[in-house]
Amino acid sequence: MPELPEVRVVAAFLRQEIKNQIIKDVIVYYPKMIAEEVRLKLINQKIKDIKTLGKYIIIELTDYNLISHLRMEGKYYLAKQKELSKHDHVIFRFKNKEIRYNDTRKFGTFDLKKKNQTYTTKPLSLVAQEPFTINIDTFYERLLKSGAPLKSILLNQKIIAGIGNIYADEICFYARIHPLKKGKELTKPEAEKILKGSKEILTAAIKKGGTTLHSFSSNDKVGWFSLDLMVHGRYEKPCKICKQNINKIKIGGRTTYFCDNCQKR
DNA sequence: CCCGTGCCCTGGCGGC
DNA sequence: TGCCGCCAGGGCACGG
Numbered sequence: 603m604p605e606l607p608e609v610r611v612v613a614a615f616l617r618q619e620i621k622n623q624i625i626k627d628v629i630v631y632y633p634k635m636i637a638e639e640v641r642l643k644l645i646n647q648k649i650k651d652i653k654t655l656g657k658y659i660i661i662e663l664t665d666y667n668l669i670s671h672l673r674m675e676g677k678y679y680l681a682k683q684k685e686l687s688k689h690d691h692v693i694f695r696f697k698n699k700e701i702r703y704n705d706t707r708k709f710g711t712f713d714l715k716k717k718n719q720t721y722t723t724k725p726l727s728l729v730a731q732e733p734f735t736i737n738i739d740t741f742y743e744r745l746l747k748s749g750a751p752l753k754s755i756l757l758n759q760k761i762i763a764g765i766g767n768i769y770a771d772e773i774c775f776y777a778r779i780h781p782l783k784k785g786k787e788l789t790k791p792e793a794e795k796i797l798k799g800s801k802e803i804l805t806a807a808i809k810k811g812g813t814t815l816h817s818f819s820s821n822d823k824v825g826w827f828s829l830d831l832m833v834h835g836r837y838e839k840p841c842k843i844c845k846q847n848i849n850k851i852k853i854g855g856r857t858t859y860f861c862d863n864c865q866k867r
Numbered sequence: 868c869c870c871g872t873g874c875c876c877t878g879g880c881g882g883c
Numbered sequence: 884t885g886c887c888g889c890c891a892g893g894g895c896a897c898g899g
Contacts, residue, residue: 674892707876
C-alpha cells in the first residue's frame with residue numbers, strides 16, 4: 603500500500619520511462635477507471651513532467667494534468683510482453699514502449715484536470731502540506747483543534763499529507779505517544795516530535811526505495827523491500843525497545859499496532 | 868463543522 | 884477438498 607515514499611519512487615520510475623514522450627493511445631479495460639471522454643483527451647498529449655503531492659501522482663501533460671492515486675495495490679509497469687497480466691486495467695501506449703496500470707482491487711483513481719484547476723478542485727484541493735513543508739505552528743494549531751485520536755489525525759490528508767496506515771503507527775511509536783491520545787491533549791514538544799518523526803521515517807523509506815507489505819513494484823527490478831518496522835504488523839511480537847508484546851487495536855476502522863508500555867496516553 | 872461508519876473491490880485465509 | 888464469510892485499506896459520502 604503505497605504511501606508518500608512509495609509514490610515518489612513510482613513517480614521517479616515514470617519520469618525515467620515516459621517523460622517527454624507522447625501518448626499515442628490509451629486502452630481502458632475497466633471503464634469506471636477512465637471514462638471514454640477522458641481517454642480521448644489523453645491521446646497525443648506529451649508527458650511534460652511528473653510530480654507528487656502526498657500520495658497522489660501528478661502527470662503533467664501538454665494541456666491537462668492527470669492525477670493518479672494508487673490506493674492499496676495500484677502499480678505501473680513497463681510491458682515486456684504482449685500478454686496482459688491479470689488485473690491490468692489501463693494501457694498507455696507510447697512510440698516504442700507501453701506502460702500498464704495494474705490494480706488487483708480496482709481502488710485506484712484517475713482524475714483529468716485543466717491545468718489551472720489542478721490544485722483548486724478535488725481531490726488535490728483537499729490535500730494538506732507534506733511533513734517536509736508543513737509549518738510546525740500550523741500543524742500544532744490543527745492538533746489542538748482536533749478531538750480525534752493521533753492515529754486518525756496522521757491519516758487525515760487534509761491535516762498532513764502522505765502518511766498511511768503503516769507509517770502512522772511507526773510515527774506514533776517514534777514519538778512514544780499512544781495512538782488513541784487526542785490531538786487536543788498533545789503538547790507542543792509532542793507535536794514537534796511527531797513532525798520530526800514523520801520527516802525522518804518518510805525520508806528513510808524514500809532512501810530505501812519504499813516499503814510495503816505486499817509485492818509493490820513500480821518496475822520489476824523492484825519487488826519486495828526490506829522492512830524494519832518497529833510496530834506495524836508486529837502483533838504479539840516483542841517490542842524492539844522494551845520486549846513487551848506489541849498490541850493491536852482498531853482506530854477509525856484501521857488496524858493499529860503499538861506498544862502499551864512505550865506509548866503512554 | 869467534526870468525527871465515526873460503510874462502501875468500493877479482490878484475494879487470501881480460517882473454519883467447518 | 885471446497886465453499887463461505889470475513890478481513891485488508893484510502894478516500895469519500897453520509898449520518899448523528
